[in-house]
Amino acid sequence: MAEITFKGTAIHTQGELPTVGSPAPEFKLTAGDLSEKSLSDFKGKKVILNIFPSVDTGTCAASVRKFNEEAAGLENTIVLCISRDLPFAQSRFCAAEGIENVVSLSEYKDNNFSEAYQLRIVDGPLAGLLSRSVVVIDEEGTVTYTEQVGETADEPNYEQALASV
Numbered sequence: 140m141a142e143i144t145f146k147g148t149a150i151h152t153q154g155e156l157p158t159v160g161s162p163a164p165e166f167k168l169t170a171g172d173l174s175e176k177s178l179s180d181f182k183g184k185k186v187i188l189n190i191f192p193s194v195d196t197g198t199c200a201a202s203v204r205k206f207n208e209e210a211a212g213l214e215n216t217i218v219l220c221i222s223r224d225l226p227f228a229q230s231r232f233c234a235a236e237g238i239e240n241v242v243s244l245s246e247y248k249d250n251n252f253s254e255a256y257q258l259r260i261v262d263g264p265l266a267g268l269l270s271r272s273v274v275v276i277d278e279e280g281t282v283t284y285t286e287q288v289g290e291t292a293d294e295p296n297y298e299q300a301l302a303s304v
Contacts (some may be wrong), residue, residue: 140261141155141257141270143260143288143290144289144290145264145291146290147290148263150260150261150262150264153254154257154258155287156257156258156272156285157282158282158285159285160282163274163281164256165177165179165255166251166252166255168244168246169226169244169246169247170243170245171226171230171243173226176219176244178280182280183278184215184216185275185276185304186216186218186219186275187206187210187218187275187300187304188256188274188275189218189221189241190221190256190270190273190274191220191221191222191271191272192223192260192268192291193222193268194220194222194224194232205294206297208240209297209301210240210241216304219241220241221269222243222245222269223245223267223268224245225247226243226245226247229243229244256274258270258272258287265291271291271293271295272285272287272295273296275304284299284300284303
């Protein structure tokens with residue numbers, strides 16, 4: 140169980156992120172068109188998992204905007220923005236913001252993603268949502284970078300995540 144904070148108060152996730160150098164766990168998530176997407180759908184590409192509690196918060200929205208901006212210049216790299224928001228809410232946000240360089244995916248159907256990556260918040264006011272995290276995966280499916288943001292209200296370290304691509 141990892142300890143993080145929400146507005147300074149300790150909360151916990153169900154476990155620890157995968158370790159750097161380990162194979163990235165497979166997952167199934169739902170895209171905006173309600174199709175199922177898995178990590179294997181992006182095989183041969185570098186993958187940045189931008190994971191957050193909800194696109195309807197300022198910090199989460201900022202991370203989607205920042206990765207959308209940066210993703211345009213990354214070769215053979217895809218950014219997956221993952222939350223428990225409904226796909227309709229994710230699509231509405233992306234359309235309103237002109238977000239076109241990332242793929243939004245939802246874990247609204249089940250917990251297979253958060254179980255595999257051990258990042259579901261288990262207590263406090265955000266219990267059930269995903270912890271703000273970034274995981275970078277190389278073309279071979281190996282984890283090359285992880286960050287579980289210590290304070291949920293803070294943005295991730297974009298520079299370190301992008302440098303690891």
